[in-house]
Amino acid sequence: MAHLNDGTLRRMVDDPDAVAGPDREHFAGCADCKARFAGMESDAMSANALLATPETQFDANAAYRRMTAQPARPRFGFRLPILRPASRAMVAALALVVLVAVGVTAAVNVSNIFQPQTVKPVPITVADLESLPNLSTYGDFKWVQQPTPAIGVSKAEAEKVAGFSAPDAKSLPAGVTADQITYAASSQIVGSFTFSAAKARAAAAAQGKTLPAMPSGMDGSTLTMTIGPAILELYGNVTAPSGSTTDPTQIQLPKLLIGESKAPSVTSTGVSSKELENYLLAQPGLSPELAADIKALGDPSTTLPVPVPVQYATSSQVTVQGVQGVALGDNTGLGAAVIWIKGGDVFFVGGSLKQDDALSVANKLG
Amino acid sequence: MAAVRSEKDSFERLFKAQYARVAGIANRVLVDPQEAEDVAQEVFMDFHRLHSASSAYAAPWLYRAAAHAALNRVRGRKRRERRELAQALDEQARTLDPQQEAELNEDRRRVRTALAKLPHKPATVLVLRASGLSYSEIAESIGVGTGQIGTLLRRAETALRKEVNRGTP
Numbered sequence: 001m002a003h004l005n006d007g008t009l010r011r012m013v014d015d016p017d018a019v020a021g022p023d024r025e026h027f028a029g030c031a032d033c034k035a036r037f038a039g040m041e042s043d044a045m046s047a048n049a050l051l052a053t054p055e056t057q058f059d060a061n062a063a064y065r066r067m068t069a070q071p072a073r074p075r076f077g078f079r080l081p082i083l084r085p086a087s088r089a090m091v092a093a094l095a096l097v098v099l100v101a102v103g104v105t106a107a108v109n110v111s112n113i114f115q116p117q118t119v120k121p122v123p124i125t126v127a128d129l130e131s132l133p134n135l136s137t138y139g140d141f142k143w144v145q146q147p148t149p150a151i152g153v154s155k156a157e158a159e160k161v162a163g164f165s166a167p168d169a170k171s172l173p174a175g176v177t178a179d180q181i182t183y184a185a186s187s188q189i190v191g192s193f194t195f196s197a198a199k200a201r202a203a204a205a206a207q208g209k210t211l212p213a214m215p216s217g218m219d220g221s222t223l224t225m226t227i228g229p230a231i232l233e234l235y236g237n238v239t240a241p242s243g244s245t246t247d248p249t250q251i252q253l254p255k256l257l258i259g260e261s262k263a264p265s266v267t268s269t270g271v272s273s274k275e276l277e278n279y280l281l282a283q284p285g286l287s288p289e290l291a292a293d294i295k296a297l298g299d300p301s302t303t304l305p306v307p308v309p310v311q312y313a314t315s316s317q318v319t320v321q322g323v324q325g326v327a328l329g330d331n332t333g334l335g336a337a338v339i340w341i342k343g344g345d346v347f348f349v350g351g352s353l354k355q356d357d358a359l360s361v362a363n364k365l366g
Numbered sequence: 367m368a369a370v371r372s373e374k375d376s377f378e379r380l381f382k383a384q385y386a387r388v389a390g391i392a393n394r395v396l397v398d399p400q401e402a403e404d405v406a407q408e409v410f411m412d413f414h415r416l417h418s419a420s421s422a423y424a425a426p427w428l429y430r431a432a433a434h435a436a437l438n439r440v441r442g443r444k445r446r447e448r449r450e451l452a453q454a455l456d457e458q459a460r461t462l463d464p465q466q467e468a469e470l471n472e473d474r475r476r477v478r479t480a481l482a483k484l485p486h487k488p489a490t491v492l493v494l495r496a497s498g499l500s501y502s503e504i505a506e507s508i509g510v511g512t513g514q515i516g517t518l519l520r521r522a523e524t525a526l527r528k529e530v531n532r533g534t535p
Contacts, residue, residue: 006521007515007520010516010517010520010523011501011516014501040520040523043520043523043527046523047496047522047523048496050477050526051394051493053394056390056402058385058390058402058403058406060382060383060386061382063385063403067381067410
């Protein structure tokens with residue numbers, strides 16, 4: 001019979017009854033196994049002695065009181081409920097938050113052109129969102145090119161709508177196959193926003209507030225925001241029981257989503273980025289934390305802020321395909337995403353997967 | 367609100383049930399109860415921000431995180447090391463004469479430095495086992511099968527012995 005392996009012998013050091021039957025009989029008559037066992041026992045005792053510590057009592061009740069007495073300091077969290085079917089309302093809310101916050105922040109920070117080349121996280125709270133000014137009270141928005149999403153189309157149709165090739169996942173995490181991919185695409189979306197000092201004054205007066213005066217040149221100036229075109233790939237069965245894939249509200253959330261979009265851009269007439277930023281930061285009620293985060297974004301004309309809801313998400317900066325990206329989530333498998341900009345396109349890989357898996361897919365995306 | 371209340375209660379139960387063990391794991395590495403309590407609180411706060419206290423993986427997550435956080439602190443100690451270890455003397459050590467005290471401190475410093483030089487996995491296995499975790503608890507914490515723990519322990523103990531001997535003048 002073969003000698004007992006190291007793992008078994010080591011286990012016998014802690015539990016002499018760990019082996020039974022033939023293994024036990026072999027050990028009883030094998031000088032070689034006994035010699036190896038003696039060496040392991042000696043090493044184990046030595047390690048135990050080396051790692052011995054004085055006996056210490058820890059008071060959990062006192063520690064809990066100390067901890068709960070500290071002010072809450074949430075960091076970016078990603079207990080990502082957004083990918084669970086039960087959380088569709090949250091998904092919709094978060095999507096809206098992202099669009100509004102990116103739009104507002106971009107609008108605030110743009111000079112003559114906003115052409116992001118990198119992404120950075122901006123932690124936000126519900127209070128922050130409530131403190132953000134409502135854009136519609138500052139002027140008039142109109143569609144230049146309305147969104148016309150094509151959902152549940154073939155790969156070829158999606159590529160035709162977007163005008164570029166769909167991203168190719170060369171590596172998929174365990175449990176995800178390329179058997180069933182649902183494609184969605186959108187052509188370019190363009191909207192314009194024209195500032196109106198009179199409208200802002202009237203809206204503020206109706207709420208009993210006084211807004212800071214718009215800087216000269218801002219009244220009547222127009223921001224033009226361009227988003228897309230974009231392609232989204234949803235892996236797995238995303239159809240509702242009815243089988244419909246054309247109604248976005250009926251789509252079940254998939255384990256893996258991959259998206260690619262032309263980076264958003266903003267052009268402005270008549271108002272400088274500094275004036276816009278100062279004006280937004282002077283609005284009543286804007287939280288000091290959010291104001292500081294906006295200021296800390298770096299070069300506003302080349303940075304795409306990724307709003308991260310602090311109660312739900314953790315974020316970290318990562319290197320993806322040789323460029324800086326933002327990773328959201330963790331390795332619990334509950335939810336993770338990676339967002340980065342490369343070659344003028346914004347990429348997104350996310351889903352109910354581990355961050356390592358999301359990063360692996362992202363790094364091998366072709 | 368009921369869900370928030372329930373999560374808070376779950377976290378309090380988790381904290382009080384696991385705190386001594388989590389702090390003990392950190393103390394196994396740091397030999398400094400005060401710093402071990404700092405690590406334990408950090409670990410619990412990290413867990414609380416990211417996970418539900420009723421998660422099945424809560425305890426193993428905390429054990430591993432405590433070992434990792436404490437090992438990282440030892441790796442970052444450098445100049446602070448001697449001072450911090452000197453503060454970690456317990457009542458028993460205080461009954462020793464100054465010569466014995468100095469030797470004990472030096473031994474602890476040497477062992478913890480050697481431990482921190484091992485890769486994370488073997489170092490964690492050693493710390494968790496020395497802290498009294500069962501094979502299945504260690505396996506769950508580091509995400510391997512229980513059958514692998516014997517082999518991992520054996521390798522880790524050999525590696526620690528070699529590292530300690532290497533550091534012995």
